[in-house]
Amino acid sequence: MTDQNEHAEQAEQAGPADPGYLDGNAAAGFLSEIFAVDVTAARGRCAHCGDENVVAAARLYPHGTGMVLRCAVCGEVLARATEMEDSVCLDLSGLAWLQVRI
Amino acid sequence: MSTVWRVADVVDVRAETPSARTIRLRIPGLHGHLAGQHVDVRLTAPDGYQAVRSYSIASATGANGVAEDELELTVEELPDGEMSPYLVHGLMVGGQLEVRGPVGGWFVWRPTDTGPVQLIAGGSGVVPLMSMARAHAASGSAAPFRLLYSVRTPESGFYRDELEHLSRDAAAPLAVDYVYTRTAPAGAVTPPGRLTAEALSAAVVPAAESPTFYLCGATPFVETVSGWLVDAGHAPERIRTERYGGIGGAS
Amino acid sequence: MPRGLVSRGPTQYASRMGIVSSGFLGRRRTDDPRVPPGQYATDGFPVLSAGPTPRISKEDWAFTITNETGDVRRWSWSEFLALPQEDVSTDIHCVTSWSKLATSWRGVALDTLFAEVDSTFEYTMAHSYGGYTTNVPLADLLDGKAWIAHSFDGEDLAPEHGGPARLLVPHLYFWKSAKWVSGLQMLPQDQPGFWEQNGYNMYGDPWKEQRYW
Numbered sequence: 001m002t003d004q005n006e007h008a009e010q011a012e013q014a015g016p017a018d019p020g021y022l023d024g025n026a027a028a029g030f031l032s033e034i035f036a037v038d039v040t041a042a043r044g045r046c047a048h049c050g051d052e053n054v055v056a057a058a059r060l061y062p063h064g065t066g067m068v069l070r071c072a073v074c075g076e077v078l079a080r081a082t083e084m085e086d087s088v089c090l091d092l093s094g095l096a097w098l099q100v101r102i
Numbered sequence: 103m104s105t106v107w108r109v110a111d112v113v114d115v116r117a118e119t120p121s122a123r124t125i126r127l128r129i130p131g132l133h134g135h136l137a138g139q140h141v142d143v144r145l146t147a148p149d150g151y152q153a154v155r156s157y158s159i160a161s162a163t164g165a166n167g168v169a170e171d172e173l174e175l176t177v178e179e180l181p182d183g184e185m186s187p188y189l190v191h192g193l194m195v196g197g198q199l200e201v202r203g204p205v206g207g208w209f210v211w212r213p214t215d216t217g218p219v220q221l222i223a224g225g226s227g228v229v230p231l232m233s234m235a236r237a238h239a240a241s242g243s244a245a246p247f248r249l250l251y252s253v254r255t256p257e258s259g260f261y262r263d264e265l266e267h268l269s270r271d272a273a274a275p276l277a278v279d280y281v282y283t284r285t286a287p288a289g290a291v292t293p294p295g296r297l298t299a300e301a302l303s304a305a306v307v308p309a310a311e312s313p314t315f316y317l318c319g320a321t322p323f324v325e326t327v328s329g330w331l332v333d334a335g336h337a338p339e340r341i342r343t344e345r346y347g348g349i350g351g352a353s
Numbered sequence: 354m355p356r357g358l359v360s361r362g363p364t365q366y367a368s369r370m371g372i373v374s375s376g377f378l379g380r381r382r383t384d385d386p387r388v389p390p391g392q393y394a395t396d397g398f399p400v401l402s403a404g405p406t407p408r409i410s411k412e413d414w415a416f417t418i419t420n421e422t423g424d425v426r427r428w429s430w431s432e433f434l435a436l437p438q439e440d441v442s443t444d445i446h447c448v449t450s451w452s453k454l455a456t457s458w459r460g461v462a463l464d465t466l467f468a469e470v471d472s473t474f475e476y477t478m479a480h481s482y483g484g485y486t487t488n489v490p491l492a493d494l495l496d497g498k499a500w501i502a503h504s505f506d507g508e509d510l511a512p513e514h515g516g517p518a519r520l521l522v523p524h525l526y527f528w529k530s531a532k533w534v535s536g537l538q539m540l541p542q543d544q545p546g547f548w549e550q551n552g553y554n555m556y557g558d559p560w561k562e563q564r565y566w
C-alpha cells in the first residue's frame with residue numbers, strides 16, 4: 001500500500017479534501033535566502049483582520065518558484081514571494097508587523 | 103546569487119522499510135541543529151534540471167553517533183515522486199546533494215523545555231518527532247514524553263526497535279502507543295482501524311497537565327487530529343503542527 | 354517527508370547551477386520542438402495555487418465582462434453552455450518549467466463573448482472567484498487565441514484545476530489562464546495582476562521566456 005493511498009484513506013475519513021496548504025514553517029528554507037534570522041518563529045499581525053500569531057501557523061501555498069502566505073483566520077494574503085533568476089521579490093504588505101527574537 | 107545552499111556528502115544509508123531509507127549526510131560547516139527542524143534538498147540533473155523538496159531531520163546530534171556536522175533524513179518513496187525514488191534507491195554512499203538549512207524555529211523541541219510533551223505521528227510524520235525523542239534521550243531530559251504513532255501495519259513503522267529501547271529509558275521517559283490502521287500485530291486486543299477522537303483522548307497527555315503537542319503527518323490527518331485536540335479542551339497555542347501535504351502533493 | 358513543489362529549467366538558473374547528483378534524472382522528456390526554451394514536457398498536471406480552492410456551484414456561477422462605461426454583460430451557467438462551444442487541443446506551458454502537450458479542452462471562445470461587448474479599451478484584467486487576478490491584452494484574447502474552458506480531457510474541469518470554468522490562454526504562460534475565472538474588466542492601460550505585481554512578467558510569452566520582470 002502506498003503512502004498516497006494512505007493519504008487518500010486518511011482524507012476519506014477526515015472528510016475535507018486536501019486544502020492544498022502547508023504550515024508556514026515550510027517556508028523557512030526559502031526565507032533563509034533573505035533573512036538572517038528564522039522568521040517562521042516570529043510573531044506577526046495580519047494587516048487585514050488583526051490576528052496575531054507565529055508565522056509558522058499561517059497557511060503556506062507553495063507556488064512553484066514562490067509562495068503565498070495567508071492568514072489562518074481571515075484567509076487574506078500576508079505575504080507573497082517570487083524567486084527569480086538572481087533575486088527574490090518579496091511582498092510583506094499583508095503583515096502589519098513582525099516581531100523577531102534576536 | 104544564493105549562498106545558503108551547501109554541498110552534503112552521503113556518508114551512510116540504511117533501509118528502514120522496503121520503501122524507506124535513512125540517509126546520513128555530512129555537511130561541512132554544520133554545527134548541530136534543533137530537534138524538529140528540516141532541510142531543503144536540491145538535486146540537479148546533468149542537463150541542469152533541478153528539483154527541491156523539504157525533508158525533516160530524523161537524527162539528534164550526539165545520539166546514535168551522529169556528529170555535530172552530520173544529520174540524518176528518513177525518506178519514504180512516493181510512487182509518483184520526483185525525488186524520493188532517487189533518494190531511496192539511487193543515491194549511494196559517496197554521492198552528493200545540496201542542502202539548505204537546517205531551518206525552522208517553531209516546530210522544535212529544546213532540552214531546556216521541561217514541560218510534558220505529546221508527539222503525534224501520522225505515518226512518515228514520525229520523522230521530526232523521532233529527532234525530538236532522540237534529543238530527549240541524549241540530553242537525559244526528565245520531561246515526560248509520549249508518542250502516539252499511527253501506522254498502516256506493524257512492518258511499516260520506522261525505528262521500531264529504537265523506540266522500544268527508548269521507551270525503557272528510565273532517565274528520559276518516553277511512552278509509545280501505536281495505532282494500526284490496516285493490519286494489527288498478532289494477538290492485538292483491538293482490531294485495526296483509524297484513530298478516533300475517543301482513542302486519541304485516551305492516549306494523550308491530559309489537558310490539565312498543559313502538554314505541548316507536536317503533530318506531524320499528511321495534511322488531512324493533521325487537520326483532523328488538531329481539531330479533535332481543540333474540541334477536547336487543549337489550548338490551540340500549545341499545538342504545533344507540521345503538515346506534509348496530502349493527496350495531490352507532488353514529490 | 355517531502356513538501357512543496359519547485360522545479361526549474363536549466364536556462365533560468367545558470368548563475369546558480371548546482372552540483373550534479375549522479376543518477377538523478379528527474380521525470381521529464383525534453384527533446385520536442387513543441388516545448389519552449391527552458392521547459393520540460395510532463396505527463397502529469399501539477400496543481401499550483403495562490404490560495405484555497407473556491408467551491409462555486411453552477412447555480413451561483415456567472416461570467417461578466419465590464420466595459421469602460423460600467424456596462425456589465427453577464428452570462429449564467431446555462432446561458433454560457435447555450436453559446437457555441439469549441440473543442441481545443443493545445444500545448445500549455447507553466448512558468449515553473451513544465452509543459453503539457455496536446456491537452457484537450459472544451460469551452461466558449463472569447464471571440465464569441467466579445468461579439469456582445471462594446472469597448473474601445475485594449476487591455477483586460479481577469480478576475481477569479483477567490484480574488485486572483487491576472488492581466489491580458491485584449492488582442493491576446495481574440496482571434497481564436499483564448500477560451501473560457503469548462504471541460505478538460507472530456508470531463509468537467511475539476512475544482513483544483515480551475516473548475517467550474519477557467520480562462521484558457523495557451524500561447525502565454527499558464528498563470529495567465531486564470532482558474533475559477535469570474536469575469537473580465539476592460540482597462541485603458543495594462544495593469545499588473547496578482548503575480549505581475551510580485552515579479553512576474555506583464556506579458557508572459559513562453560517562446561521568449563518572459564517569465565519575470
